[in-house]
Each structure stands twice: as structure tokens, then as C-alpha cells.
Amino acid sequence: MRLSRYFLPVLKETPSEAQIVSHRYMLRAGMIKQAAAGIYSWLPLGFRVLKNIERIVHEEQQRAGHIPMLMPTLQSADLWRESGRYDDYGEEMLRITDRHGRDMLYGPTNEELITDIFRSHVGSYKDLPLTLYHIQWKFRDEIRPRFGVMRGREFYMKDGYNFDVDQASAIHAYNRHMVSYLRTYERMGLQAIPMRADSGPIGGEDTHEFLVLADTGESEVFYDSAITDLKMGDRAVDYDNWDDCAAIVREWTAPYARTDETHDAAVFAEVPQERQRRSRGIEVGQIFYFGTKYSEAMGARVVNDKGERVPVHMGSHGIGVSRLVGAIIEASHDDKGIIWPEGVTPFHCGIVNLRQGDEAADAACEALYASLKALGLEPLYDDRDERAGGKFATMDLIGLPWRITVGPRGLKNGVVELTSRRSGVSEEMTPEMAVERIAEVYAHHHRAAHAQPMPQRAFHTWI
């Protein structure tokens, strides 16, 4: 993309309403524009990040054998009356009446809809296990929306639902989700720690929240520092293997890690003193096993191998996609702006032409731009007629992890400058070498590297 033809309304000054760093930078970098309290338009740059996060979520869900679909934002109140939540959910649910006087609602979540779909079409244990998910806008009428997209009223969320014939296989689904979530967050350059949580209005017996450590987090968290040393890395995971998944879950749940809701000072005291950590965290996901809570209320039953009709065991799982945009910024920024992890960056690298209009500089930039595009990478070429300082400031603010700086001075010696946004380190090298280096950096983040679904599959519905 050429910046001169893009829409990137950056702000030099911080809008007064923004209190926390992610909100400030999202506004200043031209990522969002507030439409109403807790409701935002996603401008082109923000939209690219949102879509990158969404893409990673999709890839990791499908890798784990989960099936994408899409349910509507508006729902009929009838199903919610059936589950009993029409009254339980309270003021946070946005209720709407259509022209015929029918009670509708803007969905805060989708357990009712998915259960209705399930009971209409699935009747036998032979159709299980089944995990369906979608990524869709939700609305929760927060009393006080704040912190930009971190606590909006309208938000983009992946929610998935697993259906299993009995508790044991439902627990495996739970474990499988924890593993896939760990991978998902790691690919975004985040460390999200699973912490034992309260179930809240969703209900359930077993649940973990995933928290990103950040000073501005809304939850107080207590953990054993051993957990932050854990990495999924490149390890091969067989999502069909109950023991493998359970082992990884044990690895991540053995060290103490809880939010203030479930914190137990006595248990925490058993963690060696030097490993006790107390911090703040941003919740970016949660997984639940809730047994037969909805299936019993709504009559979602299957016939098991003994010919008995039994309520299906369910779980649900959510990832706050729009919130993650803010959470990543909270976890990765400095005083100049955002520092995007390679996995989610809106553009793979920036090209800064220090002397727009200079024949050699223009030509070198065009060549770099073409080479990067040819490799399937998307550079952002700052070809505006701006001074160097302004271009650098913009690049630093919008946080592209890599920058190639091109100027007449370097070109005289046949070199350009490659700069890491994170470390600030600059190296001079030929343009060809810079392209090669960028390509290497992104080799692991390419879509192709993640598009392979699990090789062995137990899910009958998987393509």
C-alpha cells in the first residue's frame, strides 16, 4: 500500500477522552473512530489488525477440528425464554421490539441459538463429537463502557460450542480448547495465562480465563512465575489424542494462577516466595464446561450407544477478538507508539523514502516495494512529500515491526537501513538483503504455514 493513497488519519495530539495507552494509540494511529459510547468504527488500519487476529483465530480453530459457521446478531426472545435467560440476563441485554411487536434482542452470546440448531439436526451419539464456532459481533449494554475497544458495548468475539456424548469426552473438548487457545495467543505474540475463574452468568462447573499481563488490566491476578516460562512453541499437537491434550493442560494448570475472584491466599502461600507474583491482567478469552445446563433446559438430547436418550454435554469458549487489538497494544508499546507483533501487524514493513522526488530514492523504494509484494508481503510505502521526521514519527506511531529507510546518502554506498521497531536497532545492507531479511522474519507467520488442518481427524464433519 502506498501511504499517499491510503486512508490513515493520524492525530498529533491525543484526544482528551482517551485514558489508557491502547485507546490513545488506536485513536492517534487512525485505527478507530468512536460512533457512540462503547461503539466504534474500525478505520482501515484498525480493520487490518482486527482481520489479522480473526484470521489467526480461524486458522487455529480449524486446525483443532472446529467448524466455522455464522449466526445472526439479532435473535428472537423466544429461545431465551426457553432457556430461562431472558429474565436472568438483566439490563445488560439490549432488547428490541420489531414492527409486529415481537420481542427481539441483540445477542450478547449464542448458547440458545446453537443449542436450537443442534437439537434440530443432531440426534445420535454417532454425530458426536461436534464443535461449532463463529466470529460475530456481540452487544452487551455495559453500564459504563470505557477504555476504547477494551470494554465496548459492541464487540467482536469468537464463540464456540462443543457437543459431546458424555462428560469424559466433553472434558477432552475442554482440554483441546485450552491447547488451541494457548497456540492462538502465542501466534499473536501474546502471553495469555489460563487462570481458574468464576463462571459468571454463563454458568458452568469448570472454567478458565486467559489473561494478558498488563498494568492497565481490570483484574488483579496472582500467579506462580513458573507459568510465564511455559511455551507452546512449535510442538506438534495431536488434537485427537486425549492424553496429549490433558498433559498440556496439566502443564499449564499446575502452577498457581488465579484472578482476584478465585484467589486463595492459603494456597498461594504454598508457592515459593520468590516465584509469587501479583499483577494485573486483561481477560482475552474464557473456556467453560457446563455439562447439561442448556441441553436439559432446551431438550438437546442424543441417543447413546445403549439406545438411551441423554442430554448432550456442552461447553462454550470465547475469544475477544476486538478486545485483543487493545490488549496487544497494552502489552506491546513504548512512548512513541504501538509495536505490533509480526503475527498481527497491519503491514509487514514500512518503507520510508527520506527524499521523495529524488530519482534514485524513488526508484529504490519502488524496487523494494515491488520485491516485497512479489513475495506475498504487504509493505506500507510512505511516499508522501513529507520530511523525514514526520515519516519516522508516523511509522513509530502505527507500530510496524520493521522499517526500511531509503535515502540518497545511503544509496550512494548502495545501502538502505533496516530497523526493528521493537529493539530500535538499525542495520545497513543492500536492498536485496533487506528484502530477504523481511521474508525470513515472516516465513513463520505466513498463512501457508498454518493452513494445514490436523492430519488425523476424528470429527466426522471435518472436510
Added chain:
RNA sequence: CGGGGCGUAGCGCAGCCUGGUAGCGCGGCGGUUUUGGGAACCGUAGGUCGUAGGUUCGAAUCCUAUCGCCCCGACCA
């Protein structure tokens, strides 16, 4: 919903107390000189002062109502 605050040009703000017909910085547009970390100068456009009523010869300013937004709290992906 309780407490606090704010709505004046695209953004950040002053003016309000003590009414007299709107200003500053940044940004925009045109031009000249510049050009390796947010340049300088000249020119120029842009506002029914959130909205509605009231008081007054006269309201951004005083009064009333209303809408919106932000912050703290309870609540929450």
C-alpha cells in the same frame, strides 16, 4: 444507577466569573525556501459556541430543560 466533570473550527484548548456579536496552537489548502527524527515564512479557507426554551436592547457568557460524551464506583468478554 450514585458521585464528579466536559460539550466553542478536523484535533487540543482559551473566552463564561464581571453579557456587547468568537480567539490561540496544531492540522487543511495555495505559494516560496527547505529536507536523515513531527521545518520556516507569506497567504487562505473553516465555527448558527450540543439542542430547545427563557431573561435581556443584546447571550458562547445568566436561568431552565434536554441530549451526548468522559472520569471514579458497583457490573462485565
